[in-house]
Amino acid sequence: MGWFWTTVSSRPLLNDVTDNPRLLDRQLVARCLQGDPLAERALYDAHVDRIYRLMHRMAGEPDLAADFTQETFIRAFERLGQYRGESALATWLHSIAVSVALNGMRKVKRFRTSSEPVAAVDADERLAVQPTGFTVDLKARLHAAVDALSEKLRPVFVMHDVEGYTHEEIAGVLGIPVGTSKARLFDARTKLRVALAAFAGDHIA
């Protein structure tokens, strides 16, 4: 199967905020550290859309996405003094965001597992959904399969195939080698193929 992975743009996303991102990043951070509220707002405005999008893709709920985004910026402003300019500010912010989202999702899962036992099998139930229409069912099964990916594979898949980040960007954000990012994406796609093979096969046949 040719798969759909190539349909997403491979244009780098984290460096398109400005023409000369590193220099402006350092200037912006310096102004923020001096307590300039306009600079803080400029930093927020420059990055909030992409962070929120990624958080929503990871969390699946607007409220959780907003919570994770807020937490990301709160932490970022607290730790801005630790930003050394070795990576793009966007990469640094996304590292915080992914960490916040993964920790947050762990807590949400624990809470749902302990308070709502039914929710724990939600993904499996959706994978077993009876077909009512090919596209609708395929989407439901694919989304459930992505939800069921492990904590290592899911961020890579979501960032690359859903949001269009490059492997270099993902590697920078997750703090892993580029090769590891590629390997994780390969693994994620394989698992999704397996999850969808029988369903798709029935309809394709």
Next chain:
Amino acid sequence: MNDDRMDEVLGDAVRDYNAPGAVPREEMWRRIQAARGEPRRASVPAPSRSRWLWPGVGGAVAAAAVLVMGILLGRRIERVDQGRITSPTKVAATTPSVGPTADSGTDRATDSAAAAGRRDSLIERIHEQTKATDRHARQLELASRDSNDGNRAASRERDDESMRLAYRLVMLQHMAGSEAMITAFRASARRGDVDAQMARWARELLGTTRLLESSPASADPTMRRMLQDLDLVIAQIVQYASHGTTNPEELDLIERSIQTRGIMAKLRGTTPTRGRTAGT
């Protein structure tokens, strides 16, 4: 279904995965600011009064802008009402005059409603400013207590100067607010529609006046007399407005107090628009 079609369908399907809606930028920013504000305040054990009191160039400019705006709005209220009332000097509850023809009566009613709308909007804005003045006065009172409790002799002189400047700015704001309120009250009283908002506004101003009377702001004899006069007149207005009556005799008493004490002249005479500043 061929592979291309399958790719297309799957591509669409994955793009829909947890698709985000509109980004709630402002709401998140407000929460971020709120969350960051709390620990920062908590982490500062003894804030510098000179920073906290908001004096300095920025504070002075802001206060002057508020002051001038209050004065201008107050005078606009006066103009709006003078344009509408045929006997502006008479302070009594009267009914609006009736025009000679039905058409001019309709026009007057329309103008009257528009003027009333503008006036209410202006009053609301000035009322908000006087609330802010009251908050500033209370902050200053707290800061003043801190200053008396403090033992940092080295910074005492600088802080005292900051305190004097801050009180002067609050006094200017308070006088602008008082002038606007008294002007609005007189206009409302002429129409016989002194309402609950006016009563609330006057009560708040009376509270601020008494707070300032017991503050370092009244150390200046001119300011002290001004505050005492304001206290008397505003207390009368509170009394009148709270009872919801339209007794012309009570209004005459209030007007006489305003005239004999020269309240409006003093208030206007101490504003920067006349080239003088409070306490000088």
